[in-house]
Amino acid sequence: MKDALVPVLVVIGLLLLAGLTLFLVRRPRRGALPPAEEQRPGIERGEKIPPSVITAPAPEKPAPEKAPEKAAPGKPAVVPAPAPPAPGETAPPVEVAPPKPAEPEIETPEPTAGRLVRLRARLSRSQNVFGKGLLGLLSRDHLDDDAWDEVEESLISADVGVQATTEIVAKLRERTRVLGTRTSADLRALLTEELTEALDPKLDRSLHTGVVDGKPSVILVVGVNGAGKTTSCGKIARVLVADGHTVVLGAADTFRAAAAEQLATWASRVGAQVVRGPEGGDPAAVAFDAVKKGIDAGVDTVLIDTAGRLQNKVGLMDELGKIKRVVEKHGPVSETLLVLDATAGQNGLSQARVFTEVADVTGVVLTKLDGTAKGGIVIAVQRALGIPVKLVGLGEGPDDLAPFDPQQFVSALLGDE
Structure with missing residues (x-):
């Protein structure tokens, strides 16, 4: 009986020993790696995973920017301040819009009457x-x-x-x-x-302006430099605007750099347009373009400031003659005004005669009459040239150019009783 139990005990012992061994083998040790992830379907073990299958974590969505709160009536809108830059980053430059140039204020010239x-x-x-x-x-x-x-x-x-x-x-x-x-x-x-x-009050002293045959009248302003020609041209524009005319100015004095800028300043003050060309350019081309601009803009008068050089009679005749011929391709010249300096006295008459010989001068603008005791120059000019004085300058102000009236002028010369 005892001999029969020995084999059974041996078998039981072997089974216990095998079970203990299996238990110890399958038990995870401390520090061991976790089990591998479950294999994704469609991919064999050991095969490389294509990039399209790899799923990256979804990026965090930035928080939506808050729209600026609507301001209550009478209160400024609240605009959120920009976010500060991250550490190590430089703040983007703040763009500042350049200030808009101030538009010139359009002036209303004083009435010319009186x-x-x-x-x-x-x-x-x-x-x-x-x-x-x-x-x-x-x-x-x-x-x-x-x-x-x-x-x-x-x-x-x-x-x-x-x-x-x-x-x-x-x-x-x-x-x-x-x-x-x-x-x-x-x-x-x-x-x-x-x-x-x-002073011959019967002479026609009006400025011939207005639309003629559907085209603007053209006024040429001539004279030597120093007589106040360009300034007078700007003041004549103010006289015309004050009388209800519309004007385009042509800066045909291309030989003096400051002339075009000076004329543009005068024009901007009354809302008139200026046509100018390159420095040293052809004055006749500027005059032509000015008249064309006047026709396109629908104004009634084009005022052209010409060069004031008086080097010799032949050169002056050629230059003024060319300007006149080119302008007359659009239509006839209505007026040619000669600017004279009253303080030059009788010496200025010799220069005036040269202009009357080379150009069809129709009227005289006598400047700086307030700065001389020789008010009789008005009589001398008319007698010597046979041309009426149409405008007189009595100061440096923008509206100090006055239409000439013989009765009023003589009354002013004689002063109060």
Whole structure:
């Protein structure tokens, strides 16, 4: 019996030993790696995984930017401040929009009606010669030859001119002898009549402007440099705008760099357009383009500032002649205004004669009349050139250019009673 149990115990012992061994083999040790992930379907073991199968973690969505809160009426909108840069990064440059250039303010020129009357005080120097000087001489108790000689000297010193002075004095002597006038009021009336007559009030002093045959009138402005030509051109534009005209300016004085800039400044103040060309360019081409611009823009007047060089008569004639021929391809020139400096006196007349010989001058613009005691230059200019004075400059202000009126001018020369 005992011999029969021995084999059974041996078998049981072997089974226990095999079970213990299997248990120890399958038990994970400390620090062992976790079991491999479950194999993805469609991929054999040991095969490389294609990139399209690899799934990366989804990127975090940035938080939506908050729209600026709507401002309540009367309160500024709240704009969120930009996020600060990450460590190690530089902040992006802040773009600052350049400031918009300020648009020039359009001015309203003073009305031209009665402008000469308003500026009569500017003729104070000439008033001393005519008002105080001549009236004082004529008011003497006894007007002998010496007194009349002094009257002549006063008129000549005022640049009235020798021939015009001789005629004026002769008429005054005759009328005072016949009428026997001696009161200051009578003498003043006589002097007013003679000076006004010497200025020939019947002359046409209007500016020929407006649309002609569907095209704008063209005004050429000529004269030597230094007479205030470009400045006068800008002031003439203001006179035209004040009278209800529309204007385009042509900067045909291409030989003086500052002329175009100066003219553009004047134009911007009244809302007019300027046509200009390259420095040293062809003045006739600028004049042509200015008239074309005036036609396209539908304005009624084109004002052209020409070069003021006076090197020789032939060169001047060629230049002005070319400008006129080119402009007349669009239509006839309505006016040619000659700018003269009143302070130049009789010396300026020789320059004026050259321009009248080479150009069909229709009117004179006499500048700086407030800076001289020689107000009689107006009479001398008209007598010497046979051309009416149409505008006079009585100051440096933008609206100090006045349409010329003989009666108002003589009244201003003689001053208050």
